[in-house]
Amino acid sequence: MKHFLKIIAVAFVALLIISCEKDEDQAIINEVNQAKISSDKTTVVLNEVTSGDAVINFTWTKPTFNIAVVTQQQIEFGVKGKGFKDSSTFDVSNDLIKSPMTHAQMNAAMYSCGAIPDVSNQIEIRLKTIVGSGFFYSNVINVTVTPYTPNPDLVYPKINVPGAYAGAAGYADWTPGNSPNLFSPEKDGKYRGFIYVTTLASDKGKYKFAINQNWPGNKGDDGTNTGKLKVDGSDITASAVGTHYLKVDWSANTYSAVAANFGIIGDATPTGWNSDTDFVYNPATKKYEIASIQLSSTGLFKFRANDDWAIKFQPANADQTLVSGTAVQTYLNIEDTVTGDSGYKVTVAGNYKIELDLHNSADYKLKITKL
Structure with a gap:
């Protein structure tokens, strides 16, 4: 019996020690002195032209x-x-007590925290110190920041589509650094976009997918021609001459390609809702163009692919009036960025040049210019 009581006593003491150790772990880190941060400016206007230059300096203890x-x-x-x-x-090395930020770095930070481009924003700034899973913060300083609208070609992740088709499309054949790109608007490893193929003769319709504008890590078909990719896989061959809408899931190693040749249609056009006037790809500008078309001021027009309604470019959610010479963002319905079935219109009838810039799937652009 005494031996049994000794065992219980030892177990009880051990439990107390463990409990104390847990309490000590929870309270073991105490901040003795709070960090303090300051900046050499209280107002900054960011400029993409000088994006690589320092715009503000931070100093801290x-x-x-x-x-x-x-x-x-x-x-x-x-x-x-x-x-x-x-x-x-913005990460800073642990051995530093001061750091500059360039226009580009500051602008990226503003974009990520939700600051509005091209107007002044009141921004709060502090030093965040991470210790294990804990966070410790400095004082907060205030800086007025005017960001610029970021270049979408630099903001969104992208992969490259080098191939034998690219030279005739205004790029360079089999050159990852000079080829069309597929962008990831959701920044989730899923990429999409367009390429234009002028001919299938002499294997000129072939392409692959590359990343970081270089060949290491490139992906091609796994040899089954079922939409599956593998590293250093086979060349992919376009199904037809014309525009192709490509989608790639980089981590899942899958891809798809759909022919999508666009035209304009609507009761504001000479042929009404009965037929399309097709775009022509211009390799010099890398845009799709209609050199001249008569538009009325009393009707609507839309842009659809393959003389069908399955794939079309539209305003996001309501009919939109276009201004001559001003580019606007347009949206592809199959990307779930469109609500309803809206169209475009003009207030002044006349002949217009129409340009559709599809080089960046995060920022498709539409522009009409009165002739």
Whole structure:
């Protein structure tokens, strides 16, 4: 019996020790001195022309703790009044106590935290110190920032579509760094976009997918021609001459290609809703163009593919009046970016040149110019 009681006593003491150790782990890190950050400017206007130049300098003192710890440092940005919700961060080396930021770096941070381009935004900034799974923050400073509208070609992830078709489309054959790109508007590893194939003769309709504008890691068909990819796989051959809409899931190693040749149709056009006037691809501009078409001011027009309604470019959610010489973003219905069945219109009847720029699936552009 005494031996049994000893065992219980030992177990009870061990439990107390474990409990104390857990309490000590929870309270073991204490911030002795809070970090403090400052900047050399309180107002900055960002400029893409000087994107590589420093625009602001941050200086800070690090927090100190009651024990030695390994830390990571970030400068955190948030729109004032949002309590750093949807904030963005800029990593800085742990051995630094000051750092510049370029126009491009600052603009990327503004874009990520939800600042509005081309107007002044009140931005809150603080130093974020990471210790394990814990976060410690400095004081908050305020800077007025006017971001620029970021170039969508630089903002969104992309893969390249090098091939034998590319030279005739205004690029260079089999050159990843000079070929059409597929972009990932959702930044989720899924890419989409368009290529134009002028001929299938002499294997001129072949292509593959590359990344980082180089050949290492390129992907081609796995040899089954069933929409599956593998690294260093076989060349893919376009099914027909014309425009093709491509989709690639990079991590799942799958792809698809659909012919999509666009034209304009509507009661604002000479042939009404009965037939399309087709776009012509211009390799010099890398755009789809209708050199001249008469548009009325009393009707609507849309842009559809393959003389059918399955694939079409439209305004996002309501009829849109186009202004001569001003490009607007247009949306592809099969990408789930369109609500309803809206169309375009003009307020002044006349002959117009129409340009459709499909080089970036995150920012398709439509422009009409009165002749």
